[in-house]
Amino acid sequence: MAKRIxxxxxxxxxxxxxxxxKGELQIALINSKIxxxxxxxxxxxxxxxxxxxxxxxxxxxxxxxxxxxxxIFMIAGILLSSNLVKKKMEQRLFDRSKQFFVSDYNSCxxxxxxxxxxxxxxxxxKHCCVSPEGNWKEFVVLNYSQYMTDKKEAVVEEVSxxxxxxxxxxxxxA
Numbered sequence: 825m826a827k828r829i830x831x832x833x834x835x836x837x838x839x840x841x842x843x844x845x846k847g848e849l850q851i852a853l854i855n856s857k858i859x860x861x862x863x864x865x866x867x868x869x870x871x872x873x874x875x876x877x878x879x880x881x882x883x884x885x886x887x888x889x890x891x892x893x894x895x896i897f898m899i900a901g902i903l904l905s906s907n908l909v910k911k912k913m914e915q916r917l918f919d920r921s922k923q924f925f926v927s928d929y930n931s932c933x934x935x936x937x938x939x940x941x942x943x944x945x946x947x948x949x950k951h952c953c954v955s956p957e958g959n960w961k962e963f964v965v966l967n968y969s970q971y972m973t974d975k976k977e978a979v980v981e982e983v984s985x986x987x988x989x990x991x992x993x994x995x996x997x998a
């Protein structure tokens with residue numbers, strides 16, 4: 825069940841999303857922690873298929889052509905898939921995790937509590953926050969508080985700045 829969030833948490837999450845969109849905050853994954861069956865972003869087919877397909881095709885070739893050719897195909901297929909396909913699957917896991925993490929506040933907290941996420945400040949790579957030990961809300965408030973504005977407040981601020989500029993221009997003209 826979705827937990828109701830207060831305004832401070834909503835603004836903090838909005839600042840997190842804005843910082844990620846602007847590239848000021850990067851997300852990194854600890855694959856060994858996040859790519860396990862109990863993870864909310866785990867896909868078992870991405871783990872099984874890269875070795876299952878060459879194995880099944882190799883067994884089929886053993887039956888059709890011969891043992892040596894089938895075994896060579898299996899070994900080559902598994903080595904090839906573990907090197908080439910692994911990178912593509914890691915990218916898919918990263919994209920899925922990032923999308924899940926920034927989709928809504930409750931998903932963000934669920935993935936953070938699970939662990940395997942690292943938030944990195946793009947301007948200073950030494951500042952990072954690792955889940956679940958770190959506090960992502962505190963990290964965002966400390967580093968990206970400038971994005972913690974409500975749209976209504978931002979519009980009022982822009983209007984007041986524009987009116988101040990108009991007043992200054994009118995004073996210069998007079």
